[in-house]
Amino acid sequence: MGKAMPMISAGEFEVLRLVDICYEDQGKSGKRGLKFKVRWKGYSSSEDTWEPIEALSNCQERIQDFVRSGFKSKILPLPGDVDVLCGGPPCQGISGFNRYRNIDAPLDDERNHQIVVFMDIVKFLRPKYVLMENVVDILKFDKASLARYALSRLVNMKYQARLGTMAAGCYGLPQFRLRVFLWGALPSEKLPQYPLPTHDVVVRNWPPLEFEQNTVAYDEGEPRELEEPIILRDAISDLPAVTSHEIREQMTYGMPPETEFQKYIRLTKDEMMGFAQKGVKDAKKAILHDHRPYQLSEDDYLRVCQIPHKKGANFRDLPGLVVGHDNMVRRDATKEQMMLPSGKPMVPDYVLTFEQGKSKRPFARLWWDETVPTVVTFPNLRNQAALHPEQDRVLTIREYARLQGFPDFYRFCGTVKKRYCQVGNAVAVPVARALGYSLGIAVQKLGGNEPLMTLPPKFTFQLCPTD
Incomplete structure (x- = not known):
């Protein structure tokens, strides 16, 4: 028993x-x-x-x-204690990458319900300022019902509010990455403005026309002084070559930085924050962390090795395929199908069915002169461009982190998958920094009443002041 x-x-x-x-x-x-x-x-x-x-x-x-005990020790803030509340309620319930979104009743999805929870916390804590971030699909999904809900909750709680869409590439990164930011401020405070772009990037897939006026951008014909766009080469060309099977957690750089972006991103924390003594160099050799990719399966690795090292290369370059006048990719019936040692076909069926065979994203290489698509939480080469331009692997954790603007002194925790997820879920660092600057201006009540403001020249690579 x-x-x-x-x-x-x-x-x-x-x-x-x-x-x-x-x-x-x-x-x-x-x-x-x-x-x-x-x-x-x-x-x-x-x-x-x-x-x-x-x-x-x-x-x-x-x-x-x-x-x-937490109440007595104030382990958590109480109403009136909070100056700024920032948050990004989970976006998986509305993201376009989610093929199983609940279109009929969005708030029945527990992940979407977190917007309600976020606003309930605002109601309880009554912070001076609120900043909420989400994917641009919040303006596309279900007639923007969740964005309208968030705005209406803030207004109902007597907050000033404004909503804007910002593109990461416009602030000194080589990726497009559109995100929606919602500012809120108590009536007694100055409502923060949105920082105008610093870099001349042509952005794709802006929000619907209904929200065109919420785009953080210069008006057509308006005078502007923008820097040249940052491209992939600017961000990662100095990183050492690694294979798909790389498992080292740290290594040396092997070469000096080549661009202004690389010089900045490789600074130590003290240097970037302005605490380092002028003229004093750290004698220790700089160590590079997290420069390892998700290891491909043997089948996928053999497929990647067949993708040419050229701009625009993708699964369409695999043998045994033809592209019709309708832009649909099909197997070439006149040729014998190439097989892998595992017995599986070189060209898997899923690349032919993804977006009816019309997509160019499966097994696609990124290229040096590009502003790349949005960095997501995992480099899935089956449905996104994730391959290094010249090495037969997906981009490493560190390369993804560079595309998000994380300084190299940042280290990520957990499994390789979890580290990719941490990077992909984050707000791009230069965007966060620009928003932080506008918040600082508002706190000092120095900003204007208009929704947009101009950042200082060369803002992207400025060191933090020490005074």
Whole structure:
């Protein structure tokens, strides 16, 4: 007979819904027995430690104790304590990459409901300033119902509010990356403005015409002094060559920076923040972290090796394909299909069915002179351009981080997949910095009442002042 399962309270049951449960044989003092243990769901035995069930006892009381002690120690802010509340409610529920979006009832998707939670937090804390970020699909999905909801909640709470769409490439990065930002400010504060572009980038896929006036850009014909766009070569050409099988977590650069972008992105934290002593150089050799790619399967690696090292190369360059007048790719019926050592075809079926075979994104190489598409949370070569221009691999974590504007001294945590996700989910650093500057102007009540402002010259690569 097996040992009976311990009695579990209603509160403990709520916790146990999130865990896996098992009995484990325990040998102690020469005796054999069973011990009831749990492990959080979604984690394997190699990723965490089994915990005894006793650690989950008295859940409700423990949560109450935590709240009481947290209130006394002010571990969490209270109404009136907060100056600025920033957040990006999850976008997966509305993103165009999600083929299973709930179109009929968006707020039934728990991820979309986080916008409600975000605004509830604003209502509770009553911060002086609010900044919410989301994907541009928030203006396209369901007639922009979620964007309208967020704006209406702020206005209903007596906040000043304005909404704007910004492109990362316009602030000194080699990727387009459109994002929507919603500013809010109490009536007693100056409502922050949106910083105008600093770089001359032609952006694709702007929001719907209905929200054209919310685009953060110069009007046509308006005088402007913009810098040349940053391209892929400017951002990553100094990084050492690695293979698809690279596993090193750190390495040396191997060559000096070649561009203004690279010189800036390779600064130490002290140098970038303006704390380094002038004329004093760090004697230690600079170390490069996170310069490793997601390792391709053997089949995909062999396919990538067949993609030419040239601009515009993609799966259409694989053998045995023809492109019709309708721009649809099909197998060449006159040629024998090439097979891989695994027995699978060189050209997989999914590239022929993706977007009816009309897409050029599967197994596509990026090129040196390009402003690249939006960096997402994983370099999936099956449906996006993610291949290095001249090396047979996807872009590394560090290369993705460079495209997002993360300085090289930033290090990312977790598995390779989780690190890509951290980079792809982030707000592009130069955009965040520009918004932070406009917030600083507003806090000092120095800005105007118009929605747009001009950043200082050479803002992108300026060091932070120390005074």
